[in-house]
Amino acid sequence: MPPLHVSTTFLRDPDNAYSSGFSYGRADNATVREAESVLAMLEDAAGALLFGSGMAAAAAVFCALEPGDHVIAPRVMYWGLRCWLHQEGPRLQISIDFVDTETPENIWNAIRPGETKLVWIETPGNPLWTIADIAAIAEITHEAGARLAVDSTAASPFHTQPLALGADIVMHSATKILNGHSDVIAGVLACANTDATWKRIIAIRAGWGAILGPFEAYLLMRSLRTFPLRATAQAAGAAVLADRLSGHPHVSAVLYPGLPNHPGHAVATRQMRNGFGFMLSIRVVGGEAAAIATAAAVRLWKRATSLGGVESLIEHRASVEGPDTPCPPDLLRLSTGIEDPDDLFDDLDQALWAAHAGNV
Numbered sequence: 001m002p003p004l005h006v007s008t009t010f011l012r013d014p015d016n017a018y019s020s021g022f023s024y025g026r027a028d029n030a031t032v033r034e035a036e037s038v039l040a041m042l043e044d045a046a047g048a049l050l051f052g053s054g055m056a057a058a059a060a061v062f063c064a065l066e067p068g069d070h071v072i073a074p075r076v077m078y079w080g081l082r083c084w085l086h087q088e089g090p091r092l093q094i095s096i097d098f099v100d101t102e103t104p105e106n107i108w109n110a111i112r113p114g115e116t117k118l119v120w121i122e123t124p125g126n127p128l129w130t131i132a133d134i135a136a137i138a139e140i141t142h143e144a145g146a147r148l149a150v151d152s153t154a155a156s157p158f159h160t161q162p163l164a165l166g167a168d169i170v171m172h173s174a175t176k177i178l179n180g181h182s183d184v185i186a187g188v189l190a191c192a193n194t195d196a197t198w199k200r201i202i203a204i205r206a207g208w209g210a211i212l213g214p215f216e217a218y219l220l221m222r223s224l225r226t227f228p229l230r231a232t233a234q235a236a237g238a239a240v241l242a243d244r245l246s247g248h249p250h251v252s253a254v255l256y257p258g259l260p261n262h263p264g265h266a267v268a269t270r271q272m273r274n275g276f277g278f279m280l281s282i283r284v285v286g287g288e289a290a291a292i293a294t295a296a297a298v299r300l301w302k303r304a305t306s307l308g309g310v311e312s313l314i315e316h317r318a319s320v321e322g323p324d325t326p327c328p329p330d331l332l333r334l335s336t337g338i339e340d341p342d343d344l345f346d347d348l349d350q351a352l353w354a355a356h357a358g359n360v
Helices: 030-043 054-063 079-092 104-110 134-143 196-208 214-224 227-245 265-271 287-297 317-321 341-357
Strands: 047-051 070-074 095-099 116-122 147-151 169-173 187-191 251-255 279-284 313-315 331-335
Touching: 030 047, 030 187, 030 214, 047 054, 047 196, 054 079, 054 116, 054 169, 054 187, 054 196, 070 079, 079 095, 079 317, 095 104, 104 134, 116 134, 134 147, 227 251, 227 279, 227 341, 279 287, 287 331, 287 341, 317 331
Parallel strands: 070 095, 070 116, 116 147, 147 169
Antiparallel strands: 047 187, 169 187, 251 279, 279 331, 313 331
């Protein structure tokens, strides 16, 4: 087991240099470096940086832009980041267009020559699990002289390597399946090249003090040892649930890129491997009231936010996101854990029937 380094300050040499390679814990830490090296290998990246949260990691990318820069982002994306962009974009003096990124032509049409500096996509896109064609969008982005950043939290490196498909930066909320035990808040960025933008992000992390703590990095390293085993089980469970729920009389639609009728299935098949991830959503017959009643009636699933943990979670996202959400009111977001898929289905089945009968 690697040691846990908790030192916050380090001795200078007699000539005031730092031959140890460390000076102060706000900028660097040996335990954090250890976890970063593993994450860089998982993404086949030139470098990786750990942050105190996924939001901190994502925010650092946007804060590395210059005033006046133009950004393209998805209409369907993690709601917390979308709200942050609406709030902070004007303060950062960056303009942002939100488009349906599952159609690459929409990005091409939104490009502002000479102004667009960043295209941010999320695939699969939370919570509708839309699929963006990373390779096609990378080509469009680079032709415009911009950088492509991909939020790959729901795919994880086990299912997709965005850098290999042409992305410049990949972001993960490591809180989710990378850690997978619901006991660490963390974010990670990985890069294709350690260029000037990457160095700017390094400086932002140090200046903000946004580095992940050493104990959290230690726990993340623990979790990464079982990551491929968990990801395999969770993807297999999600696939079973998607297939069985597709025929349920109280489910009007299953949103899961592994289903052949999913609009992004062909692209997902091309750019994902080892399955299609652990996330899916269902739309419940009977609308919002039936969806909320279904979530209230589960016994094995846990009513909680977040995703990617070993426990299965269910959430009515429209209630969380509010009136401006693109999420339909009849939608329930499901994060599949490592429980037996038959048990998970049986619990959802009884909850759907109980909600339909009004017995909740």
